[in-house]
Amino acid sequence: MTVKAKICGLTDAPTLDAAVRAGAGYVGFMFFPKSPRAVRPEQAAPLVRSVPEQVKSVGVFVDPDDTMLDRILAEVPLDILQLHGDEPVDRVAEIKAKTGLPVMKVFKIAEAEDFEPARRYEQVVDYLMFDAKPPKESNRPGGNAIAFDWALLRGQSWTKPWFLAGGLTADNVKGAIKLTGAQLVDTSSGVEDGPGKKSPEKIRRFLSQLS
Numbered sequence: 001m002t003v004k005a006k007i008c009g010l011t012d013a014p015t016l017d018a019a020v021r022a023g024a025g026y027v028g029f030m031f032f033p034k035s036p037r038a039v040r041p042e043q044a045a046p047l048v049r050s051v052p053e054q055v056k057s058v059g060v061f062v063d064p065d066d067t068m069l070d071r072i073l074a075e076v077p078l079d080i081l082q083l084h085g086d087e088p089v090d091r092v093a094e095i096k097a098k099t100g101l102p103v104m105k106v107f108k109i110a111e112a113e114d115f116e117p118a119r120r121y122e123q124v125v126d127y128l129m130f131d132a133k134p135p136k137e138s139n140r141p142g143g144n145a146i147a148f149d150w151a152l153l154r155g156q157s158w159t160k161p162w163f164l165a166g167g168l169t170a171d172n173v174k175g176a177i178k179l180t181g182a183q184l185v186d187t188s189s190g191v192e193d194g195p196g197k198k199s200p201e202k203i204r205r206f207l208s209q210l211s
């Protein structure tokens with residue numbers, strides 16, 4: 001199976017186009033206001049509407065309440081919801097039932113025991129994502145360009161498709177795939193020239209490493 005990538009934190013048509021044309025399987029839009037990659041619903045809506053059917057549009061949320069989900073989903077036709085906060089398993093199930101959309105729950109990893117909570121969510125979610133634990137001083141739970149010790153994933157098996165995330169770049173993604181066996185990878189900071197400034201060239205380079 002070919003490894004598929006999600007290019008996350010897209011904010012404009014040229015970089016979305018670069019990701020789609022270079023073969024991204026998933027594109028991500030950030031609905032966390034403190035993120036340098038945050039998009040407003042009216043900004044995201046035309047971008048998501050332009051995405052071809054075979055590419056899935058993922059909305060990234062951090063502990064969203066129902067009002068926020070209702071407001072954004074009324075405007076933006078997302079395919080998948082990525083939950084990157086501290087959402088308990090029953091809230092994840094509630095969001096999935098309420099929206100009717102596939103959900104991806106993110107687990108922040110620094111040591112082996114950080115995988116344990118994922119076992120409680122496996123039956124509820126459609127996708128898992130493993131990202132690095134954010135540094136204490138960060139004001140966001142993801143998008144920190146930090147990788148965790150990928151060797152921690154060795155020997156683990158999961159009943160749902162899972163993404164490897166955190167600090168992936170064109171220079172390290174091949175090694176990360178080889179070490180972990182990931183079939184799905186995700187990047188945001190690694191294809192930027194600065195926080196929130198996606199680079200079409202870096203997106204193309206990243207995706208070229210997967211074929």
Ligand SMILES: O=C(O)c1ccccc1N[C@@H]1O[C@H](COP(=O)(O)O)[C@@H](O)[C@H]1O
Pocket residue numbers: 008009028030032034035036037060062084131140141142143144145146165166167168186187188189190
């Ligand atoms: O990018 C952000 O600002 C962000 C904010 C809040 C939650 C998640 C966020 N980013 C996601 O984190 C992973 C890994 O990012 P990176 O490649 O290490 O920059 C990815 O899914 C980002 O979209």
